[in-house]
Amino acid sequence: MDAIQTIPLQPQRQDALSAQLEDLHRAAKRLGLCDAADALRSAFGTGEASTQKATTPLSDPDPCASIVA
Known part of the structure; x- marks a missing residue:
């Protein structure tokens, strides 16, 4: 998936x-x-x-919301 290749590498998290x-x-x-x-x-x-x-923007579209199971 091309979109994944554009995500910069992140440091390891300790949370x-x-x-x-x-x-x-x-x-x-x-x-x-x-x-x-x-x-x-x-x-x-x-x-x-x-x-x-709380930092999740409420206006972000959910691409999975339109999927009907």
Whole structure:
């Protein structure tokens, strides 16, 4: 996927696994990787509305929201 190649490498993080999984879930949704985002949510309980970071812009479109299961 070309979009992934444009993301600059980031340094290793030392925050909690749950925080890293939450960010990974959000990144998967932004990249349109809806099945992967759903798998993260199912396996680890990430992506729940109650744990969304306050810094997440509410105006960001959710590419996975239009997917009908």
